[in-house]
Amino acid sequence: MKKVVVVGIDGGSWNVLKPMCDRNELKGLRKIMEDGSWGFLESTLPPLTAPAWVSFYTGKNPGKHGIFDFVKLESGKMKLNRSRDVKGKAIYELLSDYGIRSVIIALPLSFPPKIDFNGIMVSDFLYPQKEVYPKGSVDLSNYLVSSDPSKIGEELIKDVIETTRSQVELGKRLFSEEDWQFFFILFRETDTILHNFWEEVSSGRSHLLEVFKLVDEFLEWIIERIEDDMTIFVISDHGFSDYEYLVRINKIFHDSGLLEPKIVRKEEASLLETHVKSAFGTKKGRIRIPKIFYRMLMYPKVSTIVKKIYKLVFKGKEVSYLIRVDYEKSKAYVLTPLSSTIYLKEDGDYDRTFHEVLKLLSSLEYQGKKVVKKVFTKNDVYNGDRLSEAPDFVVVTNGFILDSGITGETFERFSQGGYHSLQGIFAAYGKNIRRGKVDAKIYDLLPTILHALDLPIPEDVDGRVLVEIFAEKKDVRQISSEENEKIRKAISKLKKI
Ligand SMILES: [Zn+2]
Known part of the structure; x- marks a missing residue:
């Protein structure tokens, strides 16, 4: 039975990972590069986590799926995007139409699933709680969704490692215990560590390596368990570079x-912003200052004096007002x-x-x-x-x-010195995968995965099948959404019999 595994390394970038592979510090990824296809994976423009992962799982550009950022504006108010805001079919929904079962772990903006799809889904970091679909189907008591963004330095490293370990553990458990033909897992803490320890890329200190090694051990573990009909993809949503x-x-x-601008009470701005901040991994402390100070800070001539006073008087306390954009005006x-x-x-x-x-x-x-x-x-x-x-x-x-x-x-x-770049990573490995360099776009993954599973490609996707990576040549088939719907109905009828 044909199977596909996708391992997501959030923020994974060749300028960081290739030197580690060259030094043989990441043995799994090195093997995939040596014996498989690899190259750059062009992200969405701009290269942001939310639109990029949604483009991965729909095969469509943000103009079609409607996710341009973590948030959107609705009648002048900032709202968090949710899975229900995504337009278009996700890969696991398409596969479900054909009766194919998926395991989806921590895919951004996937939870809760919009339909009763065939498979298991563990919630991602953009969903407020740790949850699994179908409810209660997996024991998540030892699983950690995300590190605490308020932590810094060694404390943060410890948290990131513990979180990633729990994710590796869950990944291994579902990989071996569940029945699936499509398996996806995202390691998200790699992005956190790149945001917070970018200077290590040039200084050569080891925190980055420690986290990437954990993910790489998972790659080695699945390589050991690969079957003849299985294809492994390793991808990132965007790369990283100097800023x-x-x-x-x-x-x-x-x-x-x-x-x-407008001045808002902290309570009004807080919930959403805390969430967005944690998503970005910013970790500034909060300071309390009266509204009038904020107003004064907006005028360059007085702002330096105001800042001095405020440092003296209000140091280290909670913010009570925030300056925000008045989106309506x-x-x-x-x-x-x-x-x-x-x-x-x-x-x-x-x-x-x-x-x-x-x-x-x-x-x-x-x-x-x-x-x-x-x-x-x-x-x-x-x-x-x-x-x-x-x-x-x-x-x-x-x-x-x-x-x-x-x-x-x-x-x-x-x-921070480093931030997202357009060039993410792509690598493919398996018996049916040729050796060589290939450059791909994030939209190409969905059609390529469908092709690997011998399925037709929906007409409205923006990507192409990366035919050059496959050893076995077969025709790329296209399918309209009407035809797809007929097949879905026919298969769901069959299942009822
Ligand atoms: Zn990031």
Whole structure:
């Protein structure tokens, strides 16, 4: 029976992993590279965790599936995206139509499943609780979903290792005990560790290696258990690279009269932001300061004095107010920190705002360096029914992070030093996989997995079958959604008999 295993390494990047493989520190991945196909996996633009994993599991661009970030705006309020917000069929739903059983562990924005699919699903870090579908089908008492983002340094490392160990344990258990033809597991802590310990890539200290080794031991473990008809894919949602500075775009918009700030009570902003922050792995402490101080901080002339006073008086206490964007009144804004996207208000001034923002972005310079490399409009990068929800601009920079902050310095050194890049990793291994280099796109995984399982490819996917990786050549079959629906009905009838 044909089987496919996908191991997701969140944030996995060849500039980090290849040197480790070359030094034979990651034996599993090295074997996969030596005996299989491997290369870059181009992520979504921008390369963000939520849209990228959803593009993986639908085979479609964000303009079709509708997920552009962890969050979205709904009548001026920020809302977290959920699995029900995803448009289009997920890989495990398509497989279920053919009666094929899946095991899905921690796939972002998959939980709760939208339909009663054939298989088991363990919730991901974007779902508030640890849960399994069908309820009670798997014992999750020793399983940890995510490390605690408020931790730093050695404490964080300990937590990340413990979390990853529990995930490896669950992965092994479901791999051997469950019946499946499609198996997916995501190791998410690799991204956490890259965000927090990026400087180790050049300094050569070992925290990064320690975490990647745990994931690699899992790869070695499944390689030992591979069957003749099984294909293993190792992929990441995006890569990682150096970023030197951050630029507070919302502050620039505010200074140009394009953005209206508002001051909100901490309680109003907190729940969602804590969730988003934990998703990003930011871990700043909170400080309490009165509303009036926040208002003053927005004026450059007084802000330095205000900051000094506030440091003296309010050090180390809880924040009670926050400055946020007034989305209803603003003409242009960055929605989330680090997202590289800009949203414009749809009003009579749209064209003027559009050109003003373009001009602003292209003129930005810091220390003799142009900030922006290229600006894409939504029509350049996306297509589909959900295009109207897309950000108006996607910005590619020269090593600058676009920050959503309204206050503070316009430019600042980016302390983490590393952040998401477009080039993720792709590797495939198995008896039916040829050796060699291949460059793929994240949309190609779904059609390629279906092809590996001898199934036809839905017409509306954006990717292609990576035919060059397979030793056995067979025709790529396409199928319309109507035909697919007929098959689903026929198979579900058969199951009832
Ligand atoms: Zn990340």
